[in-house]
Amino acid sequence: MISIAFPQGSVAARMPQGFRTETPPRLWAAPRAAPARHYRALFLSDLHLGARACRAEMLLDFLRSVTADRIYLVGDVFDFCRYREPYWTETHEGVLDALAAMGARLTRLPGNHDRQRTESGPAGRIAIGPETLVHRTATGHRYLVLHGDCAESRIGRSTVVARMGSYIDYRAQTLDAALLRRGLSGRAHRAIRWGDTLISRNVTMRSRLARMARAGGFDGIICGHLHEPLLQRDHGLTYANCGDWINSMTAVAEERDGALALIDWQGRSVSRLTVSPLTAELLPA
Numbered sequence: 001m002i003s004i005a006f007p008q009g010s011v012a013a014r015m016p017q018g019f020r021t022e023t024p025p026r027l028w029a030a031p032r033a034a035p036a037r038h039y040r041a042l043f044l045s046d047l048h049l050g051a052r053a054c055r056a057e058m059l060l061d062f063l064r065s066v067t068a069d070r071i072y073l074v075g076d077v078f079d080f081c082r083y084r085e086p087y088w089t090e091t092h093e094g095v096l097d098a099l100a101a102m103g104a105r106l107t108r109l110p111g112n113h114d115r116q117r118t119e120s121g122p123a124g125r126i127a128i129g130p131e132t133l134v135h136r137t138a139t140g141h142r143y144l145v146l147h148g149d150c151a152e153s154r155i156g157r158s159t160v161v162a163r164m165g166s167y168i169d170y171r172a173q174t175l176d177a178a179l180l181r182r183g184l185s186g187r188a189h190r191a192i193r194w195g196d197t198l199i200s201r202n203v204t205m206r207s208r209l210a211r212m213a214r215a216g217g218f219d220g221i222i223c224g225h226l227h228e229p230l231l232q233r234d235h236g237l238t239y240a241n242c243g244d245w246i247n248s249m250t251a252v253a254e255e256r257d258g259a260l261a262l263i264d265w266q267g268r269s270v271s272r273l274t275v276s277p278l279t280a281e282l283l284p285a
Contacts, residue, residue, distance in 0.1 A: 038067045039261075040138060041254040042104070045074035045147065045224025046244035048113065049092050049122070053246045054079070056091040062251070062265045063098040071104045072135070074224045074242055075111025075147025078123040088122065096125055107133065111225065112149040134218070139258035139277040141219040143238070144212065148225035151208040202226050210239055219275070222252055231262035231273050238275060 048054045080086050099106060108126045132146040205226060213221035220238025229243030229250035240260055243250030249266040262271040 036065055036067045038256070039253040040068070040256050040258075041070045041072065041135060042066065042068040043072045043074055043145070043222050043240070043242050043252040044245070045242035046076040046111070046227055046246065047073070047095070048076055048079040048244070048246055049095060050086040050088055051079040051246075052087040054087075054092070055245050055249060056089065056095055058249050058265060059245045060091055060094050060098055062249075062263075063095065063102065066253075067102060068104045068253070071099065071102065071106050072133075072145055072222075073106070073108040073126065074145060074222065075109050075149070076113040076224065076244075077108055077111070077126065078114045080114075080121075080123065086121075093122065096122060099126070109133070109145065109147055111147040112152075135222065135254075137254055137258040137260075137275075138256065139275060141238075141258070141275055142217075143240075144216060144218045144221045146221075146223055148205070148209055148223035148241075151205040151212075151225075202228055206230075206239060206241075210234075210237055213237060213239075229262055229264070231260060231271055233273060233275065238273065240273075 047059060049056065106126065107129045110128050110131060114123065114128070131150075132144060135143045135145050137143065209221050209223055213219075214237055220233075220240065222240045222242070224242045224244070226241055227244040227247060228241055229248045230239060230241045231252065232239055238260065240252045240262070242252045243262075249264070251263045251265070253261045253263055255261055255272070257274075258277070259272055259274040261273070264270070
């Protein structure tokens, strides 16, 4: 049985009708980091706030350890499936507070789980922006930024499929929690994620996204959706996938010198990709 506690205090005041919160056990605790690392831009995707699978505590710890001039939320920031009650905790609320407190220019792109333009409750605190945009780095390179579900088949990116996926994922999490309470190994959620990877044909979708960027004359693409963190340069094109905050706990960042970095917060590592500056006449004034 899952114990449910009704919200109190400031969170309760902001909850729309039908929302309930619960306080989850602390599953992960990171040592306090040194002074916050500053980035020119920060890209986060697939937070899935409102879903049980979201590792909100790790995300909140990360946000408190970095600063940025600009933050892009590259889709699937929220995951409010109508087939289940939102899983909303003080920590989920803290993530929104931390984003607001960073003082950065914040842009949220839609994903297949949060594409609705009119939203209420917590999701309404961050307005949805355009489907795609272009980010220009300090070195003058231009990157196409989008969630990435456009590379799916029409059925694969439909709202119905997204909601079904949220519901199945929620049930798998619930089953795993019940098994763990009985001292058994819970692997249902892992099996679901493995199946998702097979169905989505990640390699094919990466190729489609790369072709989109190349056809538009961009130097690369920054996306999410696949839940597969990756930073690579191939045949003159940079491909950066932000990963997610369910399994990988990763983000893409642009450092002050224009280099892109893939931050693995769980493994406490950073992979850095430097692209040679463009000619002087292409650099911003």
